[in-house]
Structure formats: structure tokens, C-alpha cells
Amino acid sequence: MRRSVGRFLLLSLLLTGAAHAAGYGEQLEGFHYPWPVKHIDFQSQQQPLSMGYMDIQADKPNGKTAVLLHGKNFCAATWESTITALHNAGYRVIAPDQIGFCTSTKPTHYQYSFQQLAQNTHQLLSQLGVKKAVIIGHSTGGMLATRYALMYPQETQKLVLVNPIGLEDWKAKGVPYRNVDEWYQRELKTTAKSIKAYEQKTYYMGQWKPEYDKWVEMLAGLNSGPGKQRVAWNSALIYEMIYTQPVVYEFKDLRVPTTLFIGTGDTTAPGSDSAPPEVKKAVGNYQVLGKEAAKLIPNARLVEFDGLGHAPQMQDPVKFHQALLDDLAK
Secondary structure, three states, X not given: OHHHHHHHHHHHHHHHOXXXXXXXXXXXOOOOOOOOOEEEEEEOOXXXXXXXXXXXXXXXXXXXXXXXXXXXXXXXXXXXXXXXXXXXXXXXXXXXXXXXXXXXXXXXXXXXXXXXXXXXXXXXHHHXXXXXXXXXXXXXXXXXXXXXXXXXXXXXXXXXEEOOOOOOOOOOOOOOXXXXXXXXXXXXXXXXXXXXXXXXXXXXXXXXXXXXXXXHHHHHHHHHOOOHHHHHHHHHHHHHHHHHOOXXXXXXXXXXXXXXEEEOOOOOOXXXXXXXXXXXXXXXXXXXXXXXXXXXXXXXXXXXXXXXOOXXXXXXXXXXXXXXXXXXXX
């Protein structure tokens, strides 16, 4: 009860702007994850980095491992209900925070690429002794999961994409380029109010439930904490990666069993807020994008959720997780 009251007060203060000096540490210190967070330390691009992750062993193991890759405005912790569902089904579940996100290092300089993040993830799994896994990616994590499956097909038991972005090339469709400095200035202005407004519209189809508040608090606290400049800078670099490295052209090259889970009400299209009206209307149409992607990926299976948005696993966890477990059992 005390923790819930504290979260409510922090969120209220963040929403009103009265807690500008409050927040969490640069690596999300102070925010409570549902399971213990461990770290892998390694060298990358001539610097020491630390990657946070949760590793939840199954009580009644089925011999399989599921790796959950989070999205741009998400963390490993936001997979909480999915981790529970997979754990109860006997899976070992590994949920990392990618470099630049959440409990992991925010480098001053880093050449972000999906290849680099996939390699970092592979290094983590190798250290944990995981030789083959179901790779599940949501949002930006779907772009990363696709890249991982392309780079390590023999170690990908199955690819599951949950409302992935990258189903289209936004720049080719006319979404204007925004340089890293412009993204940085935009990210510095992030508030709990702006986070909630965006999530309510895009993730939850205009709906809101009290259980979503802690995820707004998580991001708002990270963006308003003592490391906010470093957080915003890494966020800007990551947006550059997302915009300039589309994976849609390589869907045809996937050689692993793949399932797409698509909330058809999703309208996510990074950078489209600065696009002309006619371009905005032409991008982010997941009712169409899901079907197009399923045709591009060899032997892909498409599962659509009408009435759900960008985060079906959070908006309707019961429906989503039943569909996920049914698919994994096939």
C-alpha cells in the first residue's frame, strides 16, 4: 500500500510538473522491477558497458527459453504480464534492457545499429548458456528481433513479432528527416503528461487503466532524473537508428518460423508528427501493414486483434497471452 501511494504521488507530481527535480537514476535506479535485475559487463566500441536483464527460471521447465525484446518507449519490466504467462507455461524467460535503455548504460557516444544490439543480445545469451530460443520482439524490439533472426537463424527457434515497427519505410513514404540534435531537443521536453497522452492514443485506443500509470511513471522518472540529458541524447541516437535502418526490405530473407501479432488499431509511425497531413494518413496503418508483412515473410502466420492498439499484450493481456501460448504450442 505504501509503495502504491508513493507511486501515485510521484506520478501526480510529474504530471503537474511539480516534481521536475524528482525522478529515477540514469540506469533507472529507484524503480522497482518485478524480478531481480542482473547485469552483464562487456566492452563495445572502445568503452565498458553494462546491460541489465531479468532471467526467470521455470518452476516446471518445458526445456524452452523465450527472449523478450522491448520497444523504444518500454523496458524489460513492461513485459511483466508476458513473463508471468510464459513462466507459468514452463519457459525460462530472459528479458534484457538494451544498451541506451532503462537499467543499462547510456553511453556518451555509441554507433547504434540493430546489428550491434543483436550482437549484444547474442553475447548475453551465450554467457547464459542459451543456444536456441524463441525470440519475441515488440515495437522497436520487433525490428531488433528481425535483425537477430537474420543474423542468427540457427539459434532462433521461432520469431514472434508483436506490433513491430519497421513494417514500412517511413522516409520513403515522405516522413521528413529529423537530425539527432532535433530529436535531442524534442526528447528533453518529454513529460509524464506527454507520455500519457501519446500512450493513451496509440497504445490503448483512447482507453486508460490504473495499471498503466506505473509505466508512465517509469519513463517520466527516467526522463526527469539526474541523468536526463544523457537519457535524452541516447534516445535521440536511437530514433536516428530506427528512421535510417528499415528492416522491411529483408523480411523476404527470414528463414525461421514467424508469427505476427497485430493490434489493428495501431497507428505508430516514428517522426510522422512532423509530416504533412497527406503523409500522416499514409503511414502507420497496421490494419494494412500486418497483412502486407505476412505476405513478405515466408510462411508467416498472422494473428490480428481488432480493437487493440500498439501494445496488445498490455491492453488485453488475457486475450493476447492465450493467443501467444496457443501459437507457441503449434
